[in-house]
Amino acid sequence: MIDIEYDFGISGDAPDDAFLDPQAIEYLFAQTQQDLGSSLQRRLAGVVCREHGHPPRLRLIGRYDQAAGEMDIQYHIDTCCPLFLARVIKTLNTRG
Numbered sequence: 263m264i265d266i267e268y269d270f271g272i273s274g275d276a277p278d279d280a281f282l283d284p285q286a287i288e289y290l291f292a293q294t295q296q297d298l299g300s301s302l303q304r305r306l307a308g309v310v311c312r313e314h315g316h317p318p319r320l321r322l323i324g325r326y327d328q329a330a331g332e333m334d335i336q337y338h339i340d341t342c343c344p345l346f347l348a349r350v351i352k353t354l355n356t357r358g
C-alpha cells in the first residue's frame with residue numbers, strides 16, 4: 263500500500279440553482295477518493311525506488327467548484343529522488 267493523502271474541498275459560493283447540495287458533494291468526494299485511491303494503489307502496487315527502496319507518496323487535491331458544478335483534481339507525487347519520480351509518472355501513464 264502506498265501512502266495517499268486527500269485534500270478535498272469546496273470552492274466558490276453555491277448558486278441558487280446549485281447542481282449538488284452539500285450532502286451530495288460529500289458523497290462525490292467520498293466516491294472519488296475511493297475510486298481514485300484504489301486505482302492508484304493498483305497501478306502503483308510494488309513500485310519502489312530501485313536505488314533507495316522507498317515507495318512514492320501521493321497527495322490528491324480535489325476542488326469542487328460550486329459555481330461551475332465541476333470537480334478539479336490535481337496529483338502531487340513525492341519521491342525520494344527525481345529518477346524515481348520520472349519512473350512513477352511513466353508507470354501511471356502506461357498502466358491502465
Ligand SMILES: [Zn+2]
Binds near residue numbers: 342
Ligand atoms: Zn530514490
